[in-house]
Amino acid sequence: MRLVSWNVNGLRAALGKGFLESMAGLAPDIICLQETKMRPEQADFELEGFHRFWNSADKAGYSGTAIFTRTEPINVTYDFGEDVHRHEGRIITAEYEEFYLVCCYTPNSQDGLKRLDYRLEWEAALREYLMELDNLKPVIYCGDLNVAATEMDIKNPKANERNAGFTIEERTALKTLLDSGFADTFRRLHPDAVEYSWWSYRFKARERNAGWRIDYFLVSERLLPRIAAAEIHGEIFGSDHCPVLIELT
Numbered sequence: 001m002r003l004v005s006w007n008v009n010g011l012r013a014a015l016g017k018g019f020l021e022s023m024a025g026l027a028p029d030i031i032c033l034q035e036t037k038m039r040p041e042q043a044d045f046e047l048e049g050f051h052r053f054w055n056s057a058d059k060a061g062y063s064g065t066a067i068f069t070r071t072e073p074i075n076v077t078y079d080f081g082e083d084v085h086r087h088e089g090r091i092i093t094a095e096y097e098e099f100y101l102v103c104c105y106t107p108n109s110q111d112g113l114k115r116l117d118y119r120l121e122w123e124a125a126l127r128e129y130l131m132e133l134d135n136l137k138p139v140i141y142c143g144d145l146n147v148a149a150t151e152m153d154i155k156n157p158k159a160n161e162r163n164a165g166f167t168i169e170e171r172t173a174l175k176t177l178l179d180s181g182f183a184d185t186f187r188r189l190h191p192d193a194v195e196y197s198w199w200s201y202r203f204k205a206r207e208r209n210a211g212w213r214i215d216y217f218l219v220s221e222r223l224l225p226r227i228a229a230a231e232i233h234g235e236i237f238g239s240d241h242c243p244v245l246i247e248l249t
Contacts, residue, residue, distance in 0.1 A: 001248045004028040005215060007105070007144040007198070007241035010037040011066070015045055017238035023047075026233065026245060029070045034105035034144045036064035036089075055079065057089040064089040065103050065143070071096065080129045085122060093133070099223065100133045104143035109164035116169060119146075123173035131180060138220035140248075141182065144198075144241065145216050147174050149184065152194055153213035165214060177218070185217045185230040185246050195232045198241045206240075217246045 004026050008014040011033060023031060031050070038061070040054045050068040055078045057063040067076070073094035079086040080093070094101045104126070109116040133139050147170040151157040160166040178184060186193070196211025205211060217230060229247035236242050 001030070002026070002028045002245060003030045003032065003101075003140065003142070003217065003248065004243050004245045005032040005034070005103070005142040005144075005217060006243040007034040007215060007239060009035050009239040009241065012038055012043050014238045015043060019238055020045065020047070022236050022238060022243065025236075026243065028245070030101065031066075031068040032092075032101070032103035032142050033066040033068075034064075034103070036066050037061050038064060053092055053094065055089040055092045058087045062088070063105055065092050065105050067092050067094050067101070067103050069094065073101075081125045084118075085125060091126075095137075099138045099140055099220075100136070102130065102133070102139060102141045102143075104141065104145065106144060106146040108146050109167065109170065111164065113162070113164060113167065116164070116167065120169055120173060123170075123177075127173075127177050127180065130177070130182070134181065134220050138223045139182075140220075140223065140246075141218045142216060142244075142246075144214060145174065146214055147171060148212045148214055149174055149187070153196075155196070155210040155212070165212065181221050182218045183221050183224045185219055185224070185227050186213075186232065186244070188224060189227065189230045195234060197232050197234070197244055201240055215241055215244045217244060219246075223248075 039056045053067045055065045075095040077093045090105045092103045109119045148154040197215035199206035199211040231245045233243045
């Protein structure tokens with residue numbers, strides 16, 4: 001089974017930049033999208049053989065997630081926890097026979113870290129939610145997690161130490177989740193690889209490969225032996241992020 005996660009930075013825009021062709025090339029069984037920025041009725045496109053599940057933000061043109069899956073899930077739920085976490089379309093959970101799949105678009109701490117306090121509240125609540133799922137069956141947690149885990153995962157670590165996505169608080173929150181029984185599939189399969197999944201549109205960052213690795217597939221440790229591949233497809237354009245992929249045996 002092949003699973004792809006991609007922050008498309010607006011699905012309607014991505015559809016005009018080769019999204020369907022890119023998905024055909026990757027041949028996924030499940031597609032998880034972040035930052036769809038739309039409601040399902042706002043775009044008509046062919047994706048034969050896939051069931052579609054959407055979680056759109058209350059605010060039009062903002063945030064949003066989607067899961068497109070060949071295998072119909074047992075159950076699908078939207079958002080999690082308290083009401084404060086339920087208005088931006090950031091979480092979809094699909095239950096399958098052997099695992100839960102959680103597609104996530106993590107809130108950005110924003111310029112000046114003005115949303116860092118909420119971000120840390122979100123991280124603690126989501127970790128509790130993931131642990132509750134993990135007590136029932138293994139979890140695959142994927143998406144744009146808006147944090148570079150280590151200095152290996154960002155081009156200029158020293159210059160970004162107090163910038164959103166690389167603060168010690170955000171990195172510690174991710175480490176706490178990993179220490180709670182989750183594995184970063186790409187880093188575990190490629191411990192020395194330096195690859196990025198997001199590049200700023202400014203300063204020709206993608207041309208210079210001055211990027212960040214902020215898109216992940218994390219899995220319950222007991223699923224890790226079944227991960228046959230973990231890939232970052234930087235050759236695929238259409239967004240400021242690129243798709244990431246795992247293959248589950």
